[in-house]
Amino acid sequence: xxxxxxxxxxxxxxxxxxxxxxxxxxxxxxxxxxxxxxxxxxxxxxxxxxxxxxxxxxxxxxxxxxxxxxxxxxxxxxxxxxxxxxxxxxxxxxxxxxxxxxxxxxxxxxxxxxxxxxxxxxxxxxxxxxxxxxxxxxxxxxxxxxxxxxxxxxxxxxxxxxxxxxxxxxxxxxxxxxxxxxxxxxxxxxxxxxxxxxxxxxxxxxxxxxxxxxxxxxxxxxxxxxxxxxxxxxxxxxxxxxxxxxxxxxxxxxxxxxxxxxxxxxxxxxxxxxxxxxxxxxxxxxxxxxxxxx
DNA sequence: TATACGTGGTG
DNA sequence: TCACCAAGTAT
Numbered sequence: 001x002x003x004x005x006x007x008x009x010x011x012x013x014x015x016x017x018x019x020x021x022x023x024x025x026x027x028x029x030x031x032x033x034x035x036x037x038x039x040x041x042x043x044x045x046x047x048x049x050x051x052x053x054x055x056x057x058x059x060x061x062x063x064x065x066x067x068x069x070x071x072x073x074x075x076x077x078x079x080x081x082x083x084x085x086x087x088x089x090x091x092x093x094x095x096x097x098x099x100x101x102x103x104x105x106x107x108x109x110x111x112x113x114x115x116x117x118x119x120x121x122x123x124x125x126x127x128x129x130x131x132x133x134x135x136x137x138x139x140x141x142x143x144x145x146x147x148x149x150x151x152x153x154x155x156x157x158x159x160x161x162x163x164x165x166x167x168x169x170x171x172x173x174x175x176x177x178x179x180x181x182x183x184x185x186x187x188x189x190x191x192x193x194x195x196x197x198x199x200x201x202x203x204x205x206x207x208x209x210x211x212x213x214x215x216x217x218x219x220x221x222x223x224x225x226x227x228x229x230x231x232x233x234x235x236x237x238x239x240x241x242x243x244x245x246x247x248x249x250x251x252x253x254x255x256x257x258x259x260x261x262x263x264x265x266x267x268x269x270x271x272x273x274x275x276x277x278x279x280x281x282x283x284x285x286x287x288x289x290x291x292x293x294x
Numbered sequence: 295t296a297t298a299c300g301t302g303g304t305g
Numbered sequence: 306t307c308a309c310c311a312a313g314t315a316t
Contacts, residue, residue, distance in 0.1 A: 044312040051302075052312090085300030085311095092314085122314045142312045162295085163313085190312060199310065200305075232308085233300075242300050280299090 002153060009212060010152065011176050011185045017208035018188030026053055034108035034133035036060050041125045042093050047084050055084055067106045069097035075293025078282065079249050087245055088280055092120025110134040123163055137182035139171035144193025151197060155214030157223040240264050240273035245282060254292035
């Protein structure tokens with residue numbers, strides 16, 4: 001257990017550090033709309049900042065409002081998604097735009113439960129939008145924040161694999177009472193995890209929390225067990241799906257089956273991947289043997 | 295709770 | 306080289 005006094009000491013230190021060290025990211029600039037924030041948050045789900053920035057500018061220039069995106073075809077969103085990965089996010093963002101236009105008069109909702117009800121918006125993204133677009137006080141817990149909290153507060157080498165209720169409670173206890181300041185601290189915790197308290201080789205020498213980091217103070221012990229993860233992308237259905245969708249993305253119109261057949265040798269796996277794309281609504285088949293983006 | 299879901303950079 | 310990692314969500 002950590003005393004309230006100690007928990008209260010993190011926020012001002014992190015806030016001050018952030019004020020002097022925050023990266024100048026496009027979606028953080030004054031004038032960014034809640035829609036711009038939402039688009040950035042979805043794009044940043046599992047995709048690094050450097051790859052998101054150009055796509056974000058293109059999207060916001062082309063679809064400055066939810067209504068603008070909702071009026072376009074979902075396939076255009078998928079095409080404009082480019083190579084950000086996990087293209088179902090583009091589809092969900094389009095569904096989001098439709099929902100916001102139909103249910104919320106074209107205004108990105110500010111109420112947490114209403115944000116959570118949007119397609120593709122989960123625990124993290126809903127709180128991020130509420131905090132960063134609307135200045136509300138919510139724990140915004142992503143992989144960076146969980147790592148910072150695990151190390152600095154709990155003294156553990158790393159965080160667990162997924163966000164738990166305990167994570168939200170812990171981070172909430174670190175936030176100052178005043179909503180706009182709490183939102184700033186939330187951004188600061190994420191930034192610290194993204195550029196200083198990084199996963200592989202943390203830069204403890206420049207960390208503002210070094211003197212109160214329980215993990216560092218205890219000697220920065222390495223993680224214990226073999227943290228296995230089922231990875232390896234080559235040869236997976238995901239890779240095949242990616243290749244199939246790339247053909248459709250780069251085509252201006254529908255393509256014949258032959259064009260898709262050319263991207264992967266194993267017919268069984270290829271058909272399975274294509275069936276999955278159809279199932280997910282990422283691909284449609286307007287006529288037998290013809291495929292297109294929705 | 296475990297698994298599926300893209301893509302590219304890096305130590 | 307290759308396993309790990311990057312602002313998660315849905316099922």
